[in-house]
Amino acid sequence: MTVKYTEDHEWLKIEGDTATVGITVHAQDALGDVVFVDLPAVGTVFAQKETAGVVESVKAAADVYMPVSGEVIEVNEALRDDPSLANSDPLGAGWFFKVKLSDASQLDALMDETSYTAFSANA
């Protein structure tokens, strides 16, 4: 299993041709207490970098971008009910959605953990 990161502070856990997507520890920390998430509809097909959702804290709202092109095959209903999961367990129970990859080569340009750690330290 591989984990990749985007410059928009999302993480992707890749298993076969499926990626689970969430926001990073850095992203949830910058946002503060998450109070609302808007998740995409299952079955929607997105191009890479399209806006697929929204995450809001009391003080700010941020778009969640589709990190890779593909079809949304599952969303985290538990996160919809309890948006604070994005703060308490951003890399686990606070995942946002799963996407079926349409172009696995897009993964090559994303950051690995070492690169992302350096990137977010300067963000």
Next chain:
Amino acid sequence: MSNPEILLKTPLHDLHVELGARMVPFAGYSMPVQYPAGLMAEHLHTRQAAGLFDVSHMGQLRLVGPDAAAALESLMPVDVMDLPVGKQRYGLLLNDEGGVIDDLMFFNRNMADSANGGDLFLIVNGACKVGDIAHIQQKIGSRCRVIPMPEMALMALQGPQAVTALQRLAPGVEKLVFMTGGRFTVAGCDCFLTRSGYTGEDGFEISVHESQADTLARALLAQPEVKPVGLGARNSLRLEAGLCLYGNDIDTSTTPVEASLNWAIQKVRRTGGARAGGFPGADKILAQLADPAVTLTRKRVGLVALERIPVRDHTELQSTDGAAIGEVTSGLLGPSINQPVAMGYVRPEFAAIGTRVNAMVRGKAVPMEVSAMPFVPNRYFRG
């Protein structure tokens, strides 16, 4: 303003950093937006116990001289002259079009006895203070002395347990009621404090010399009820309390009547009153008060979303049949009521409480209902 190298620091800056605050630029200052506890916890702690806020970015000034009250009345649609000694009131500086230059608090510190140090003590918004002082100086500087107090820090102690914490350090403060104040020694520091605030809770605002600010803040934070609270929660607390934020909900394009601040215009300054008019924009504002149905094109209202979707500043408001009727000026998910709340301006025919409107959030209509404010009941101590 966005260049961190030119940001000003309050006398509590080092304390904020030591407490782990996230510092952001605000009104030209580096200010704590939140501490490690986070906005939500800080907000709820203030509603349940007591929060300490650094608001030293705000402007403090004195007006001194026998004509100071009458002079200030020439700038505001507010009764200044009859304010009793020892009392505080809300005021609005207006431009010639009746627009709001700033909102402020003023306090009668025995203003009639200026020979013995009496004054009118004003607290104005941080982002407006330079302009306010210039405006006041230009308009009434020949009638009274205008004395800025940049050497003074300001902090607010807010919440139902604020009085318990403060009276331990300054016995007697518990006898003050809402919008009164006086001089007290708190933890060895010389303070001028008022029982007032910007959260809807009981609490105090404390003016202290910058040299004693750190000592005072640490003494307050040492009380078991008190935790530090940042500007983020200050905003969510004031919005739940239905209080305007200058620059969002009121500005030079809004009049007090449009802003539903009629309560701030005492009868004595209205048509038929003993000192009616005589303030900037009086013709327009008195006409709006006399005949709102004809003269008003918009009105500030409170709004509660009927779905759990936050509705933010600048969101368009529509009627249920899709006509544009106004805009949200402040909005967020209220941490205490766990519901999205907002205030904004709508056409007057949509201002009645209970009116259904739609907020257009990311192209989707979020149903909202015009609601009475405050959204959370005030808990001021009135004795």
